[in-house]
Each structure stands twice: as C-alpha cells, then as structure tokens.
Amino acid sequence: MDGSFILPAIILVPLIGAILTLFMGGEKQKYARIVAFVFTLITLGLTAIIMLGGDDLSQFDFSANWIDSAGLKMSLLFTVDGLSILMVFLTAVLEVIVVAFSYKEGDRPNYFFTLLLAIEVGLMGVYTAADYFLFYIMWEITLIPMYFLISWYGGPRRHYSAIKFFIYTHVASLVMLIGIFALAFQAAEINGGVVDFSFAAITQASPFFNEVFQTLVFGLLFFGFAVKMPAVPFHTWLPDAHTEAPTAGSVLLAGVMLKMGSYGIIRVCIENLELGAQNWQSIMIFMGLLAMIYGAYACIAQRDLKKMVAYSSISHMGLVMVSMGCLTTTGIEFAIFQMFAHGLISAMLFMVCGMAGHNIGTREIPLLGGMAGKMPIYATFMMFAFMASLGLPGLIGFWGEFGIVYAFYDWCVDNDVIYLLVFCLLSLLLTAGYYLFAMQRTLFGRLTKKIDLTHVHDVDKIEAICLGVLALLVVLYGVWPELALTMINLYSFPGVI
Template sequence: MTTDWISLPLVGMPLISSVVLLAYVAYVSPAARERMGPTVRLVTLALSLAMLVLTTAMFLGDNYIEGTLDWTTLSFGSFNYEFQYEWIESLGIHWSVGMDALSFPMVWLTTFLLPITIVATWHEKNAAVYFPLVLMMGGALIGVFVALDLFMFYVFWELTLIPMFFLILKWGGHDRKYASQKFFIYTFTASVIMLLGLVTVYFLQPENLAHAGSWTGRTFDIPTLTAHAQSANAGGEWFLGVGLQKVLFVMLMIGFLVKLPSVPFHTWLPDAHVQAPTGGSMLLAGVMLKMGAYGMFRLPLAFFPHAAEHFQFWLLALGMVSLVWGAVVCLGQTNLKKMVAYSSVSHMGVILIGIATMQPLGWAAALFMMFAHGIISPMLFAVCGAFKHHYHSMEIGAMRGMAKHSPWLATSMMFAWMASLGLPLLAGFVAELMMFLALWHFIAAEGWSVLWMVGPAFVLAITAAYYLWSMQRTIFEGGEATQPPASLHGEPVPDITDAEKWAMVIMAAFTILFGVMPWIALDMMNGWTVAFFETLLIPILTGGA
C-alpha cells in the first residue's frame, strides 16, 4: 500500500471540512447563515457521496484502488489499507488505521447512511449547522471503526458523543435537554471505566513489543496487543491471570454493553431516540449502537477469550433478557418512535446472543445483524421522522387510514416494519435465522433444555404483534372515513416529500438486495469469523495446538 486511503478521505476530510464549515457559519450573520443553508447542504451531500464512492470502490476491490484486494480471504490480524503515523511517540501512541472484514462493512454502512441521512432530512431547520454536524458525526464514527490504536480508538469513541449531543440538544424534541444529558453521562461513565481497563492492560503488557513508546516501553497498537494476548492465552493459559482477566473483561464489556445497549443499561436509548431529530436517530441506531458490538469483537473477545467463555452464560442471559424485554416493552408503547427504539434494544439482544453462542455461525449472525439493522433501523426512524414531520404527532393512533391519503409513507412504513420483524427475503431475516440456528446448535451441544428456545421464539410472535398492531392502527384502520390527526388542525394531509421518497426507496432497495443476496456482505463476515475462530479462539479455548 502506498497511499493512505483512509485517514484523509474517510476520517480527516469529514472532520476537517465540518469544523471549517461550522467555524465559517458561526462567523457570518444569522441572516447569511440562513441563506447559506442550501449550499452547505449540497456541499455535505457531495462530500459524503464522494466518501460512499470511495468505500464502494474499496469494496469492489479489484484494480479500482490499490490493485487486488479480497475482503473474504483476509487472514486474521491483517488489515487492508493499513497506514501508520507517529502521534505521541513517547507513549507508544500512533495514528494507525486499517480495515478488515469486521470493520469494513461498518465503514461502508456509515458512508452509505451519511448521504441517506442528509437526503432524508433535507428540510431540517438551521441547515447550515445541522449538516456539518451530521458530517462530523460520520467522520468520528468511521474513525472508531478504522482505528487500530487504543488511544485513537478511545478518542474517536468519545468524539462521537459531541456531535450527537448537539444534534439531540439543538434539533431534538421537547425533553431534549434531559435526553441529551442522560445520553452523554451514561455512555461517558461507561467509557471511562473501559478506559481504566485499557490503561491497565497497557501497563500489563511486557515492555518493548512492536510500536512501543520510547518512554513507557508499552504500546497502544491493537494488532500488536491482540497478537501478544493470543500468544499469552495459548495453551490454556490465561493472559494476565485468571482473576485479573475476568475483572478486565468486565470493565471493557461495561463500556461496550452500555453503548450497545443491553438490558439493564439500555434506558438511555429510548430517551435519546425519542428526543433526537430524525437524522440523529438514523445515525444513532444505524451505526452508533454497533460501535458497542464492534468494540466487543475488537477488544475483549480478542484479548480475553477465556473470560468470554467464563461469562458466556451471563452474556447469553443478558442477550435473552434484552431480546425479550425489549419486545415486551414495545407492546406497551403508544409512541411510535419509542416503540422503534425498544425494538432496537430487542435486536441488539440478537447480536449479544449471537456473540454469546461462541459459534462461528452465531458471530456471523451478529455481524450480519449489525449490518442489516444498520440499514433497516435508519429506515424505521426515517419513517418515524416523516410521520412526525408531516403529522406533528408521534402517537400511534393519532393518524388513521394513512394508506388512503399518504400512500408513499404508508408503503415505506409497511416495508420498514416488515423488514424489522424479519420477513424472509429481507436483510433482517437472514441475521435472525442465522442466530436461531446458532442458538439451536449451542443448546444442543451444551445439552441444555429446549425451553431455552422458547423465549426467542416467543419474541418472534411479539415482534410481529407490535409491528402489525401499530401498522393496522395507523395505516389501515379508518377505511374510507380517514381521520387526519387532530394535531394538523384541519389542514390537508400531506404525503412525504420527494427527498424523503428517494431516501426510503434507496434504503428499501438495499434491504431487499442484502436480503436476497446476503452473501455480498456475509461472505467477508463469514471469512473473518472463521479466521478468528481458527486462528484465535479454537487453539486457545481447546488448549490444543
């Protein structure tokens, strides 16, 4: 690799250009700021589209950039487009980027969602500030996924909080103050605990590994640490000792479980989602939650597989509870967006169960769920946003007979709801099916009671129930005598705008694409999972060669 295709185009460019735009916007008068809105919007759209083109070219690989690249056969611990610069040399901190089949789908997803978000929220107020913030959010998110240095990872991990905090605070709903604060404090608290765990790992590594700092003799380099942990874990040994590995595993997992979020740390999510603007919700649900799952794969599971096996039951239990509890709570919601938010908790439970099975199939399911949910949930929130935007209400039942007067919104809603509840041939189904198979496999292998399957199976019914129920009440009920919501005060009922239509159609198209041809993304995820198991997990956990 001779050119750094990640740092500047995918991370630096969105961050720098958004800061420049924001600084310029803050400098001009309010009237000029208002006038600048459309231009800024176009600029951010163009930049994000350029990023999408780049990542797509990266995906297509062969000869587009940097010769032949195959994402599916990348061996474990090696990265494409890897690049490294000195940052704080004395502490062993580098600006180190690279992508493997774990991070690449997330990076592509982020670049895919950025233009979609911009288009779907085309008419957001105070555009000159809003769109740069969205772009900044994108840059920070990609930074998390491409970072191969713990320090850099943590920096971007926390950096994502700031644009999201402002998105919720400035464009959010009525209780946005409470929600944004809760969101920030929850995730910050979890992250500092994770940080202490990371620093402890940092000082427990032996001196003078590769990329070590001149002063501390330790490194923050993730691949180096992973490789070291791998060799230290080998042969049934516990890297850092039994007691400490468990403690550190828990400390790291706290950071990621809160972000995911899993029950019982999930309560920030519904508040943040309900209050967040549509664009904020789309990125929050689409990518930001996946940071939690991504982090689990990247750090604790790779560093501490013994502890992961030790806590396997608890992870499974947390996943089950998230899955069931999220779905049950959905049933009781009268607020459309809150229902969708809780359904996210439920789906994150699927990811956690997939991880907890410790099966290649389960992990691939988790990875694919991250990806599929990343396309479907933004569509859910886009629908909610359009609902709110056009009917000034979020109450299920405020609006009836939508099919009659707003066919576009009704269709989009129906499609998104169906995708989320796992209709076959749509992306979500693939992931859920894989998770069920993996869970079956796990239960059978462990000799557990079949009753363990009851919860997840029951959730399928509940999910169908709350989605169908809400759909029936908003789209179909009312028939000929449609009832425009009272909040419209007798104005004619509008359908969604052209921009929103475009966004919906694109998201729907990709939901179908990845539902019919999941192997486009699944192949590389599968390759990564298998490599992870073959090179790392199986030798370590079985204690064999």
C-alpha cells in the same frame, strides 16, 4: 494502486466538510446542505473503493508515528477487515442519506450539517482505528456532536435526554478506558516494557494474560460496550434519546452508533480475552435474552411510534448479544450480519417515524388511523420497513435472525439447555405482533378524525429517493446475503470456540 491513503481520507474528508459548513453563517447557510452532501458523497465513493478492492484488505492499511518516547507508543494506525468493512460502508451510506433527507432543515443549518459530519468523523475513526488510544479518542468524538444534535435540534425534553445520553455513555467509556489501560500495561510487561497501544501489540501478548486478569478486565470493557449497545439494564438512555432526537440523529444513533458497542465487544473483548469471554459467556447469553424479551414486551405498550422503534432496537441488539455470547464462528458471523441488517432497517424505521411527526403532526399511534388511504407511498415504505424488521423472508432481516437462531440452537444443544430456545422464538413472535398491531392501528381502518388532516402530504421526491435506496439495499442483501457474508468471512474470528 496504493490504497493506504483511503482510510485516513474517509476521516479527513468529512472533517474538512464539517469545518467548511461550520463557518457558512449568514447568507451562506443555505449552501451548507449542498457542501455537506458533496463531502459525504465523496466519503461514500472512497468507501466503495474499499468494498470493491478484493480480498486483500491489507492494501488499505495506514500507519504513522504519533507518540513514541519514554516507553510509551501511540500510533495513527488505521485498518479495515471483515468485522469493520460493513460498518464503514453502512456509516458512509447513512450519512449521505441523512444529509439528503434533512434538506428542509432551516434552523441554523450550518451547525446542523457540521454536527452530522463530525459524527461521521468519529464513527469512521472507531471502525478503522488499529490503536486503542486512537480508538478511544474517536469513540469520544462521536458523543459530543450527538449531544449537541439532540440538545439543539431535538424535541421538548431534548436537554434532559441529551444530558442523560452523555452521562450514561461517557461514564461507560471512562470505565472502558480503565480496561484499555489495563490491557496496555499488562501487555507491556510481556512485550518488554514498552506501553504500546496498538491492536497488534496487545493481541500478541493476550495469550499470556492470566485467567483472573482476563475475567476482571473483560468485565470493565464489557460494561463500557454494553451500555452503548445498549443492553438491559443499561438501556434507559436510549428511548429518551431517540424520542427527542431529530430524525437524522435517530437514524445515525440506531443505524451505526449502537453498533459501536457490539463491535467493541467482538474487537476488544472476545479477540483479546478468550478466557474472560468464556467466564462471562452465561452473563452475555442471559443479558441478550433479557433484552430480547423485555424490549419486545415494551414495544407493545408504546403509544409513540418512535419510542416503539427505539425499544425494538433494544430487542434486536439483544439478538446480537446472544449471538456473540455463543462464542462460535457462526455466532460471531451472524452477529456482524445482524448489526449490518439492523442498521439499514432501523434507518428506514426512524425515517418513517420522523415523517409521521413532520408530515402528519403526531407520532401517537392512538391518534392515527387510515393513513394508507391518505398517504399511500408513505404507507408502503412503513409496511416494507416493518416487514423487514420482523424478519420477512427475502429481506435482509430474515437472514440475520435466522442465522442467530441457528447459532443459538447449536449452542443450546451443545450445552444441553435446548429450552432456552423458547425465549428466542418468543421474541420473534412478539416482534411480529407489535409491528402488525402498530401497522393496523396506524395505516388501516377508518381515517382518523382526532387530528387535523388538511395539511397532511405524502412522501416528497427526495424523501422517496432516500427511503428507496435503503429499501433497495434491504432487498439486495435479503435476496443475495452472500454479498455481505463474503465480506464478513474476511475476518479471522479469533477467540471463538
């Protein structure tokens, strides 16, 4: 079977869905959620075909000429490999879940679901593009609907948070664009003068890039991607964006949009700039350790459940940075695994935090207490998500963290800096501490008398199904991690030591 239509289809299907929901105003608004759900479900079905397509992922490659004149070549190239396939699958799964989870949305639902579908268009494009200019366009497409999602449907400080999110990430992407142009023009000098933005053309020329060029361009690209992860000290936009964003926005932001940064570092920086990566290795390790410790300490001080989970994302993405910084096959492999694991777990975390705000009326930890007796199903899902995030064996988070610690241990031994492992272990200890502390104050003890509980209700059927699907995936990949590792190993791991 010719599968080359599938990759462009997983971009076109949500695009068509976004256009349809956009024009479903007036009385038709109530059907927007159904249309959005159907189109995200179709996209998930197409993604499942890729996941079940066997070891030969090249059968899904798609190429078409876009611009090919006057020494300039840009193409519509789409591909999928072991680095991107889990991100594509994760995007498709989370889109279906957030559309279903948001079925109660009554404020201009046609615009709300249009924005969710538009985000899916950009995300699928980022993770499947095989041309740098196309990659950049898709990267920018993700920013615009997320900006409006926060600004229109967020909390009291939504406008400030949306502008901060857009400025940080857009400025970073412009710096990234400079790095992309530098790669393309330098490759053109080696490849015969044609400025070809395809991944293949630049990868072919990259071994001939000199060390100074690689180091400088790595810095430009790394900055653009590190802001997106986000890495400390470029992280300050994230807690604000998460706190003010609607639950669906937070799920997509933490679940898949943050992974664009780490994906870009591996796909663009490490693949093409091996000498630059080696020169920046110490900085990557340092920034990763700093993010791990800072994010974990910041969690302890938070009063808002959602902001606590936002800082935990900074800490967990610090783990990914450390793992990538090892520049080893094991390090890259488990960095990708942790990206996937954190995407599933953070989606659950932000959903239970969002439900606290909607169902209880507050996310303030000091105002809560004894919710396990009042909302037992909710409490079960919250405990499960917290346990998964702190790395409980048998759940997917354990394998991501274990693999990263193992890869970092090897790097520390090889470089005679075994003492650095203490920071990694301290981060894991702090993670267990702030989750257990938050859980104890929120779910157990005496039932709170600080808020009105007459309106409080437990998880409804659709919310339970959405959380249950995520919990099932967390358990499935936690018990059988080889399901994910087999897909990751289809990646060739270029540029590693």
